[in-house]
Every structure is written in structure tokens, then in C-alpha cells.
Amino acid sequence: MHVVAVGGSDAGISAALRARELDPSVDVTVVVADSYPNYSICGIPYFISGEVQPWQSLAHRTLADLEATGMRLRLDSLATEIDVSRRLLAVRDERGHVSEVRYDELIIGTGALPTRAGIDGLDALTPEDGVHVMHSMGDTFALERFLDEHQPTRAIIVGAGYVGLEMAEAFTMRGLTVTQIQRGPEVLSTLDSELGAIVRTEIEQHGVEVLTDSTVVGVEKTDGGVVVRGTRRGEPFSRAADLVLVVVGVRPNTKLLERAGARLGAGHAVVVDRAMRTGLPNVWAAGDGVITHHRLLGETYLPLGTTSHKQGRTAGENAVGGDARFAGSVGTQVVKVFDVVAARTGLRDHEARGVGLAPRTAAAVADDHKRYYPGAQPISIRVTGDELDGRLLGAQLVGRLGTETAKRVDTYATALFAGLTVEQIGELDLSYTPPLGSPWDAVQVASQQWSRTRTKEPNS
Amino acid sequence: MHVVAVGGSDAGISAALRARELDPSVDVTVVVADSYPNYSICGIPYFISGEVQPWQSLAHRTLADLEATGMRLRLDSLATEIDVSRRLLAVRDERGHVSEVRYDELIIGTGALPTRAGIDGLDALTPEDGVHVMHSMGDTFALERFLDEHQPTRAIIVGAGYVGLEMAEAFTMRGLTVTQIQRGPEVLSTLDSELGAIVRTEIEQHGVEVLTDSTVVGVEKTDGGVVVRGTRRGEPFSRAADLVLVVVGVRPNTKLLERAGARLGAGHAVVVDRAMRTGLPNVWAAGDGVITHHRLLGETYLPLGTTSHKQGRTAGENAVGGDARFAGSVGTQVVKVFDVVAARTGLRDHEARGVGLAPRTAAAVADDHKRYYPGAQPISIRVTGDELDGRLLGAQLVGRLGTETAKRVDTYATALFAGLTVEQIGELDLSYTPPLGSPWDAVQVASQQWSRTRTKEPNS
Numbered sequence: 001m002h003v004v005a006v007g008g009s010d011a012g013i014s015a016a017l018r019a020r021e022l023d024p025s026v027d028v029t030v031v032v033a034d035s036y037p038n039y040s041i042c043g044i045p046y047f048i049s050g051e052v053q054p055w056q057s058l059a060h061r062t063l064a065d066l067e068a069t070g071m072r073l074r075l076d077s078l079a080t081e082i083d084v085s086r087r088l089l090a091v092r093d094e095r096g097h098v099s100e101v102r103y104d105e106l107i108i109g110t111g112a113l114p115t116r117a118g119i120d121g122l123d124a125l126t127p128e129d130g131v132h133v134m135h136s137m138g139d140t141f142a143l144e145r146f147l148d149e150h151q152p153t154r155a156i157i158v159g160a161g162y163v164g165l166e167m168a169e170a171f172t173m174r175g176l177t178v179t180q181i182q183r184g185p186e187v188l189s190t191l192d193s194e195l196g197a198i199v200r201t202e203i204e205q206h207g208v209e210v211l212t213d214s215t216v217v218g219v220e221k222t223d224g225g226v227v228v229r230g231t232r233r234g235e236p237f238s239r240a241a242d243l244v245l246v247v248v249g250v251r252p253n254t255k256l257l258e259r260a261g262a263r264l265g266a267g268h269a270v271v272v273d274r275a276m277r278t279g280l281p282n283v284w285a286a287g288d289g290v291i292t293h294h295r296l297l298g299e300t301y302l303p304l305g306t307t308s309h310k311q312g313r314t315a316g317e318n319a320v321g322g323d324a325r326f327a328g329s330v331g332t333q334v335v336k337v338f339d340v341v342a343a344r345t346g347l348r349d350h351e352a353r354g355v356g357l358a359p360r361t362a363a364a365v366a367d368d369h370k371r372y373y374p375g376a377q378p379i380s381i382r383v384t385g386d387e388l389d390g391r392l393l394g395a396q397l398v399g400r401l402g403t404e405t406a407k408r409v410d411t412y413a414t415a416l417f418a419g420l421t422v423e424q425i426g427e428l429d430l431s432y433t434p435p436l437g438s439p440w441d442a443v444q445v446a447s448q449q450w451s452r453t454r455t456k457e458p459n460s
Numbered sequence: 461m462h463v464v465a466v467g468g469s470d471a472g473i474s475a476a477l478r479a480r481e482l483d484p485s486v487d488v489t490v491v492v493a494d495s496y497p498n499y500s501i502c503g504i505p506y507f508i509s510g511e512v513q514p515w516q517s518l519a520h521r522t523l524a525d526l527e528a529t530g531m532r533l534r535l536d537s538l539a540t541e542i543d544v545s546r547r548l549l550a551v552r553d554e555r556g557h558v559s560e561v562r563y564d565e566l567i568i569g570t571g572a573l574p575t576r577a578g579i580d581g582l583d584a585l586t587p588e589d590g591v592h593v594m595h596s597m598g599d600t601f602a603l604e605r606f607l608d609e610h611q612p613t614r615a616i617i618v619g620a621g622y623v624g625l626e627m628a629e630a631f632t633m634r635g636l637t638v639t640q641i642q643r644g645p646e647v648l649s650t651l652d653s654e655l656g657a658i659v660r661t662e663i664e665q666h667g668v669e670v671l672t673d674s675t676v677v678g679v680e681k682t683d684g685g686v687v688v689r690g691t692r693r694g695e696p697f698s699r700a701a702d703l704v705l706v707v708v709g710v711r712p713n714t715k716l717l718e719r720a721g722a723r724l725g726a727g728h729a730v731v732v733d734r735a736m737r738t739g740l741p742n743v744w745a746a747g748d749g750v751i752t753h754h755r756l757l758g759e760t761y762l763p764l765g766t767t768s769h770k771q772g773r774t775a776g777e778n779a780v781g782g783d784a785r786f787a788g789s790v791g792t793q794v795v796k797v798f799d800v801v802a803a804r805t806g807l808r809d810h811e812a813r814g815v816g817l818a819p820r821t822a823a824a825v826a827d828d829h830k831r832y833y834p835g836a837q838p839i840s841i842r843v844t845g846d847e848l849d850g851r852l853l854g855a856q857l858v859g860r861l862g863t864e865t866a867k868r869v870d871t872y873a874t875a876l877f878a879g880l881t882v883e884q885i886g887e888l889d890l891s892y893t894p895p896l897g898s899p900w901d902a903v904q905v906a907s908q909q910w911s912r913t914r915t916k917e918p919n920s
Contacts, residue, residue, distance in 0.1 A: 010899065043894045046833055057832040060899075162893075295889075306892045309899045327887035334891035343891055372517040373506055406896035407867035410888070410903075414871050417888050418878030427787035428870070428877050429755075431794035431803050432766045433622075434503045436866035439470065439520075439769045443870075 001026045003319045004089055004103040006079040006256065008032030009041065010305050011109030011287025013060075014312030015319065016071045023320040028071040029101065031091055035075045036137040038066060042305055044140050045163065048147070049170035055140070074101075082106065082260040084280050105282050105319035108257055108270075109312055112250035112288035112303050117158070120218035122246065130226045130243045131219060134163060135250070143245070152242030153177060156228050158216050159248040160187035165199065165337045167245055168208050179209040179239050181216055181228065183248075190333065191344055192382055194363065195398045202340040211237070219244060250303055252289040265291045267301025274325040276315035284319055286311035295328040295417065296347055296393065297355055302331055331394075332413040339401045343409035346394025346416045349384060358387040362450035366442035368403035370434040377403050381446035383412075385422035387454065392422050395446070404436070411443050422447045422454075461486045463779050464549055464563040466539040466716065468492030469501065470765050471569030471747025473520075474772030475779065476531045483780040488531040489561065491551055495535045496597040498526060502765055504600050505623065508607070509630035515600070534561075542566065542720040544740050565742050565779035568717055568730075569772055572710035572748035572763050577618070580678035582706065590686045590703045591679060594623065595710070603705070612702030613637060616688050618676050619708040620647035625659065625797045627705055628668050632798075639669040639699050641676055641688065643708075650793065651804055652842055654823065655858045662800040671697070679704060710763055712749040725751045727761025734785040736775035744779055746771035755788040755877065756807055756853065757815055762791055791854075792873040799861045803869035806854025806876045809844060818847040822910035826902035828863035830894040837863050841906035843872075845882035847914065852882050855906070864896070871903050882907045882914075 003019045003026055005012040016028045030037065038060045046052040056062075066073060074091065080098065081090035089101040114133040116122050125131035127142035130152065134143060146152070155171045157164050160182035171178045180187065180203065186196035187203070187210060200210050214237065216230040222240070229238045252269040254262070262278045262285070265271040270290045272278055278285045288303035290311065307329050317324040334343035352359035361384040367376045379399035386393055395412035399405035415425055425447035432439050440448070463479050463486055465472040476488045490497065498520045506512040516522075526533060534551065540558065541550035549561040574593040576582050585591035587602035590612065594603060606612070615631045617624050620642035631638045640647065640663065646656035647663070647670060660670050674692040681687075682700070689698045712729040714722070722738045722745070725731040730750045732738055738745045748763035750771065767789050777784040794803035812819035821844040827836040839859035846853055855872035859865035875885055885907035892899050900908070 040830060040832070040894065042892070043830060043832055046894060051834055052832045304892075305899050306889060310887065327884070328889075330889045332889045332891045334893045334896060336893055336895045341896065345889070345891070370500060370503060372500065372503055372512045374511055402862065404864045404867040406891050406893065407864040407871065410890045410901070411867065411870045411874050413889050413891065414874040414880075415878070417884075418875070418880060420874075420878060424787070424877075427770065429766060429788075429790045429792045429805070429873050430870045431792045431805070431866050431873065432502070432764075433794045433796055433866065434500065434506060435796045436794060436801065439766050441870070 001104045002102065003028045003105045003107065004101055005030045005107040005109060006089070007109030007111060007287065008034070008037030008073070009039070009109065009111055009287070010308035011111065011312035012107065013038045013066070014309045015107040015109060015286060015316030017069060018313045018316030019320045020069045020071055022317060022322060024070060026320050029074060030071055031074045031077050031079050031089070031101070033078050034136060034138060037063065037073055037075065039137050041135070044134060045166035045170045047140065048143060048167065049173040079256055082256060082283065084260055084283060087282060103282070105284065107315045107319055108278070108283065108285040108289065109287040109308070110253045110256055110289050113253045114246070115249045115251050116246065117216070117248040119158070119216050119246065121220050125219060125221060125226070129221045132243065132245045134167065134245060134247055146243065147174065150242060154225065154241040155179070155243045155245065156181060156239055156241040158228065158244065158246045160210070161190065161247065161249065162333070162335045164247045165203065165335060167247060168203055169206070169338050172206055172208060176243070177207065179211065179241065181211045181214045181230070183215050185212055187212065188335070188342060191342060191396050191398070192348060192361070195342065195380055195382060195396050198380060198398045199337055199340055199342050202338050206338050250288065252301065252303070254289055257285060257289070266299050267291070269301045275318050276311055276326060284315040286315040293326055293328040295330050302329055304329065304333065306332070330413055330416045332409060334406045334409060336401060340398060341401055341403070341405040342398045343405055344394065344396040345409050345413040346392065347384060348394055348396070352384060352386070352393050357393065359384050359393050360387045360454070362446070362453050364446035364449040366445035367438065368399060368442060369436050370438055373434045379403050379405055379408070379442045381442060383422060383446045383450045385450050390421040390423055392416055392420055392425060408443050422450045426451065461564045462562065463488045463565045463567065464561055465490045465567040465569060466549070467569030467571060467747065468494070468497035468533070469499070469569065469571055469747070470768035471571070471772035472567065473498045473526070474769045475567040475569060475746060475776030477529060478773045478776030479780045480529045480531055482777060482782060484530060486780050489534060490531055491534045491537050491539050491549070491561070493538050494596060494598060497523065497533055497535065499597050501595070504594060505626035505630045507600065508603060508627065509633040539716055542716060542743065544720055544743060547742060563742070565744065567775045567779055568738070568743065568745040568749065569747040569768070570713045570716055570749050573713045574706070575709045575711050576706065577676070577708040579618070579676050579706065581680050585679060585681060589681045592703065592705045594627065594705060594707060606703065607634065610702060614685065614701040615639070615703045615705065616641060616699055616701040618688065618704065618706045620670070621650065621707065621709065622793070622795045624707045625663065625795060627707060628663055629666070629798050632666050632668060636703070637667065639671065639701065641674045641690070642670065642672045643675050645672055647672065648795070648802060651802055651856050651858070652808060652821070655802060655840055655842060655856050658840060658858045659797055659800055659802050662798050666798050710748065712761065714749055717745060717749070726759050727751070729761045735778050736771055736786060744775040746775040753786055753788040755790050762789055764789065764793065766792070790873055790876045792869060794866045794869060796861060800858060801861055801863070801865040802858045803865055804854065804856040805869050805873040806852065807844060808854055808856070812844060812846070812853050817853065819844050819853050820847045820914070822906070822913050824906035824909040826905035827898065828859060828902060829896050830898055833894045839863050839865055839868070839902045841902060843882060843906045843910045845910050850881040850883055852876055852880055852885060868903050882910045886911065
């Protein structure tokens, strides 16, 4: 039996590892488009910042580690076509030579591609011109080479999501002056703006210029550097820099599966069921190229590394005859930006309302540990619950580094997974010692605030 | 309506606060045996260490804060008798004058008292002699006074549980040489010895002498200081010090309720139902003096501040006509000892076996965050699950300070509360960013290790 996984990132490798783990008699081949299987794409900002060196340490596992599991890897090999009826995968190597790989089960984990946000002139400019995206190790090397060779001093980052914010920190650590341009009214638009504002304050205090409500419409190379033009609150604006990084999101990379006849769904991602079946015989798919089962939203598109690992593992298990189901995401995310940690799980008000729920969100600020013990810091928390049945719908947290905010969001994430009510958060038996918590943990102070305001305004 | 709470610590104050919050028309009186209502007893080690100053900052709320809620406090007043049929509480003030307080609903939160472990000579010695216990602010002042006036250089701590370990750190910070004496084979006997050993190494590296397998049988005052005698692995031993602290646990302080006719149960604590009813009309009880409903064990005795808060809140709500139930403990505990954090929740193997379950425990070591990002540290985790139905039964974790170990135990605690299986821990959508986690969080690495060993040894 031969299982072939396409894609050397989280989904493909997780699938291959799981297949080999469950059935060491199965041949497993992973087809990888570049030379960098199992690299931590999430770690790239820390390589650029200089915190992680050399770049090889970004590998979750080395090539030798992977091969030691018994899987084979075909590097620098692009999967170009699936012949579903004959179970053949066409693969083009770096010299352009195309060969066919016979498979019994095929798992597609081709991930996503960076979007360009319809910015004029972007396609014509290259890393050599100082215009960068950041999605692969190739992008990373191009950026690092540009930083080394051109010693830029001014950077513009288009986008202020997770990667954009991490890169603002990375460039600042490298000594660049950074302007961050964000289309919406606040950075980190995945959080309510009250919390995004805390993150903005943090990056501004580290010298980052933040332009919100600003849409970039074009970019061009001039003698004075790369010039970004756009509109800001109805007025035109422009900024020049030595380096422009565009990090405005991703779109699913579905070409291979689309051409084989797979169906597209939410976010133009490939439709899969919870077993990670594509509907094409013997073809499974996982990761940033496919839809995500969300435990509160149903089928959606929400590309996250954690989800790719879980979906990949599910696909790998099922490809060797297992009966696994992807349990679903609740959209848990966290980012560290300088000394602030921002996290969320579940739904925000407008997202819950969008699927017909009756959400209400309450805000609270609670110390990470007893104030009398040195170093206590406030955590800002917003809890969203369903006004009708009291169910927890989501939570957002922002705290200083060291406040265990990243793992406090996990308490909410676990409660969401289990379908607990907001009231039940207050009943949880959470750990307490004065240097690290409070008798009512911060997550409970916030849930009780939600309950308190609910009592006061029934059915509001 | 007059609600009277007896006890100025977690249970009594939580009850009074909840009653006033829900019904501001209700008169609430709290009868407090000393002058220190709502003090954080858990914080005392940090006052002794010098990290928290002045002692007044140990108050969760000041007297003024408490009175601002509308409750009245009768300080230095010892409740001596309950006349259930006439709804009268006898209270003796500091001058010995006894008065009667009429109540409609009475909530008893008299807590626990330190045990003496049957050590010969202990009762005859006082703080002035250099022999201390640590349970009240009065004990604390006596210890602090002794430290100031006698400038001791050698301390013996009898007991190596949570408080004993915290006090070993506190005395070390104060410059004392510490010997810690533990009856069992390892410190922190609430954790498996493999994890307790990590804590022992930590305190030894900070200069603490640890004597395990050592039972103290007597203590006496000599010219050379206070001498502790005992047996260690069958051989007699003795140690002399300027100061001896005995912290070997607590027993429920039930006298008041016992004399009123309440029934005693697990651990000789007062039996209550989940509404915190004692069975005596109009008398409720909560905190370290009563039994604890444990979600896995049923009724047990497990005195913890977090439980006292929740039980007190439940009693306060019900005393003013509410219909609350204490949802139950899962025994979540955490302690910081120097730079190590040790936590547990749920059951260990022998505890689960004791109630007829079929537990198995698996061990794993997983980094707190991606190893390539600076500062990654291993967390040692032991996961206990039920071999028959796969249910999570408990988890124990030890990690360095800064590894978010205290809030990682909360993920397990939440899963336990919700009745999840070990397998489902691996399905949880937990947060990930390289500086603060991994795509499979450490708690999932450990749960997967449990599942992996289960598959290999079915029904073992």
C-alpha cells in the first residue's frame, strides 16, 4: 500500500507521520514543492528578528528525523495533476521533468497562497525591488537577503494581522523604522477594537507608526525607494520606504484539487467532510486549502496551523483504514507583539449574530495574580455568551507577556469545546497560588461580570 | 432579614459578599474571631519572605472595602454556641463578654486548625520558644516578631507540603539555613514522586537540606536551640535549630457545629449537601470545616481556598433564598517553589484505584514553547486516564516559572470538569504561537502519549 501526501507543511507531514505511526507496513511518500519540509512558517518572524538562528532551526523536524520514521520525501517536486481514476499523481521536478506517482490513497495538503489585496503594481515588483510577501522559506530567504544586501532603514508593512504585527516587531528589532498600514479602524481586526487598541499602543510605544483606516491602492518603485499610495479616511496618502512587506492574508491553494473535480465551499476552499474526504475516490485533503469544521459556526474557512496539524493527522489515520473525525476548531488564536499577548477563541458578537445567535459581550479587567505579590499585571478580557441559553460563545484576552494569557485562553477554548455555559466558567476548579493566580481566576472574574450584567438586563 | 456569617476568611466573607450582592436589603453580619477579616492566608509566606510588605497588603479587601458593601463586621468575636431552635448565636468578645446575636440564616465558615502530628513536647512550646505554626495572622505576627527579635539563622520545617515548601523558600530568602523534614519518601506527596523529585532538586539547589522518610517524634527546647528528634529509615536522628515551624496539615474546626448537632463525615468535617445545608434548620456551612463534593470522588475532605470561595458564595446565595449548588471540586492545586511550579488536578493512580476505577498514568516531557524560540523549557507531565472508558482522571505538571504551567493545569481541570476523555484533550483547539506554545500543546503531547501507550497495551 502506498500513501502519497502532497505538501511539506503541517497538514502533509502530520498526515504522513500519522500513517507511518499507525501502520509501519505502509509506504508513505511526501511530495514537497521546495526543499524545506516541515518548516515552522509561524517561526519566520523570529528568524527575521534575529532571535532564531540559523534558519535550519525553524524545522520542526530535520529531513533525517522525517526519513527515520520510514517516510520518503520527494523534494523540489510540484504536484501538477491528479488522475483520480488511475490513481496517478503527476509530479514535476525542478528540472521540469514530469513523472507519475502511483498511489493507493492520496492526501492533499497544498495549503494557501498570500493574497495581493488588488494592489496596483504589486505583481510587477519583486523582492529585488524591495517588495516582499512572506509565506514560504523562499520568501524568507529573499527577504533576509534583501535586508543583508540593501541594509534598508525604512519599512512599510501593509496589513496589521498576526503576521504583520509580528513582522513590525521583527523589523523594529532589526533597527528599521516601521510604518504599519491597516485597512480597518484598528490593528488586529480579529479582536474587538477595544483590545486591538492595547496592541496598537504597544507597537506605537516601540516606535511603529500606525496608519489605520488606510487602504493601499498602489505601489511603485522610485528613486526615493518604494512608494505606497492609498486613501486614508477619504484623503489620499503616500509613504516611501526601502522595503515593503505585504501581509494581508491568504487564499486557499486549490488548483490541484479543483482540476481533479473537487468541490469548493466556504472561502473558496476545498470541501471536505470531517473524515477529511474530498469526495474524490481515495483522495483526502487537509490544512489551509480546505474548509474547516468549526464547532460553533459549522463549515467555514479558517486557516490555522493548529487545525492543519489536526486535520492532517485525521487524514493520515483514515488513509490507512482508520475511522477518525476532525473534532472541529473553535478558532483559538494567540499572538505575541513585543511584550503584549493577544488571544481569542470562539466567536465575537458580530460573528455570533451572523449565524443567528443572541450574543452579548461583557468586558472585565482582572489581575493575572494577587496584586500584593510583586509583578501583578491586568489582563483585559471580553467574554461573549448567548443571552438565551447562557452558553459560552467566545472570549478575547490581552495581557502583558508573563501573565499566562496564552494558556488562559485555553481554559475558555476547552470550555467552548465542551459546550459549557458562561456560568459554568465560574464553577471551574482552576489553580490558585498568589504568585500565579487568584482564588477566582481572571477568566472567572470576566465570566462573572458577564453573568452579573445578564442578571441586571434580562433578555437585553 | 438578618444573615450572620461566622468566620472572616474565604468562606464567611464570600458568603457575606454574595448575600449582599444578590439582596442589598438583607442585613449581613460577619463574626470574626480576630481583627483580620478577609486576609489572604495563602499569601503569608510572601510576607515572611519579605516580598509582600506591609502585612496589611495581604488583605483581599480592607475593612473599609468590606463595610462599603453594607455588611457589618464584629471583629475579635468568637462564636461559642448556636441555639438552633431560637436562632441565636452566642458570641464572646475580646473582654470575655458573651452576647447573643439573633439570625434568620446562619452560615458557618470556621475553617480548619493546624494539626500537631502527635509530636511530643509541641504543645508545651510557644512561639517565644521558637516553635511556630502558621495558620492565622496571629501566628504570622508571632513568627515575624521572632525573626526580628531573635535573628535566627537555622530553621527546621516539619512538613514538605505546599506551605512547608513555600516557607522553605521564604526562610531561605530571609537568609536562614533550612532543614526540611518530610515523613514520606519525597517532598510534595500530593504529586507522584517522579515529579516531587524535581521540586526537591530545586530546593536543594537553593541550599535547603531535605530529610525524607523522616518522622519527627518530639521537640524540646535546649540551650543549643530547639531540638527535633525522630526516626529516619529506622534510625534515630536529631537536628537543632533556632526556629522550628510545624506545617503538617490541617483538621476541620467543627466544634461549633458539632455541639449544635451537625453530622461529621469525610475527614471528620461537617457534612453538607451541595446547597451547603448542614441539615440544621437555617444553618449553612462552607469552607475548610466541611466536606467537599469532588466531581470524581464524591464526598471527601479537601480544604482549598478556591473551594472555600465557591462554597461560601453558594451558601450566601442560598441563605438569601437562592437555589445554587456547589458544582464540585476536581482538586486543582498549584505551588510555586523558588523557580519551579508544580500543579495537579483530578486523581492520581492510587486515588482512582481507591474508588474502583481502572486508572493508568503515562509520563511525558514537552517544551512549553517551540524549542527554536529562546527560553524554551521542558514541562514534565503525568496524565492519568481510565483504561476502560478512556476518560481523563487527572494530570500532574511540573515546569519552570514562566512556562505557564499554572494555567496549563487549568486546561486539564476544565476538561475534567466537563468529563472529557484523554483522547479529546488531543482534539482541543488550544492556542499556539511559537514563543508561547506548540502546534500540539504540551498538554496534548502528554495526552497523546497516554493514548499511544493505551493502544499498545490494550486493557493493561
